[in-house]
Amino acid sequence: MGLLLNGSVRSAGVTFYLKKGQMIVRSSKTVAKRSCTRRQFIQRQRMRHTTALWQQLSGCRPMFSGGKSTYARFATLANRLPAVFVPCNGPLDGASFLMPEMPVSDGSLTPIKQQLGSVDGIAALLTDLKPSDLRRPEKFLLYTAEQRIEGNKPVVRFLQVREVAKEEFTEVGGRLALTGDEFADPMRGWALVRVIPSATPGEDRCSTQILVTNCRLYEQYTTEEALQQAAQSYGGLT
Secondary structure (H helix, E strand, C coil): CCCCCCCEEEECCEEEEEECCEEEEEECCCCCCCCCCHHHHHHHHHHHHHHHHHHHHHHHCCCECCCCCHHHHHHHHHCCCCCCCCCCCCCCCCCCCCCCCCEEEECCECCCCEEEEEECCEEEEEECCCHHHHHCCCEEEEEEEEEEEECCEEEEEEEEEEECCHHHCEEECCEEEEECHHHHCCCEEEEEEEEECCCCCCCCEEECEECEECCCHHHHHCCHHHHHHHHHHCCCCC
16 A cells, blocks of 8 residues: 555554564454353343433432442442343333332441331331431431333433431431321332531532332343343344
8 A cells, every 4th residue: 555554554444564574464354243141241231220320310419439430339339239131222222220229329427227118107218317316417318219101111210309307307216207198109219318518519428328119110121031032132142
């Protein structure tokens, strides 16, 4: 081609490079099929869902510490969730699922144990907080997520993150709870996060919390049948 090449150039599927003073020409195309073992496919699907969850949570200014970045720490925790399998380039592409134990925050403060239940017949978010905890210089943020079906696609939406006033808590057997009909919704999930604000932006301290929910829509996408159908849409397992 009348060129002196140092390194490599790709043109029309051919790579040119100089090796020990000689010009080497070889094909730059490969017909090898991308490896997709069962283990690799499960991990890729898990990462796909982790990314989809983060896209929803990231708008709520989530607090995650201890990783290279906020997202990296979230991904480390979210990758422990069950893998969900959906086909590519179809109506379920980009789907996200509300799941128990989805990470919402990660920090150094004592986690709040919480579960769904009832108080005097009213749905409630039960915690292990004591009345004395309300006298500390802390605030409590309630994250609310909802599983929606948009078109034919399941999508998680974070409805709000709000500070809970101390007057909203109800004492039950020496522990605190939040009550209300909203906690009976099987398509929603909640996480109460303990926060100590800092005068320096971005340095608030928080507790490590996960969502509690009764939503089980995701389970039908964790089966062997769902795995095989999704894998076929990607060209099958190798």
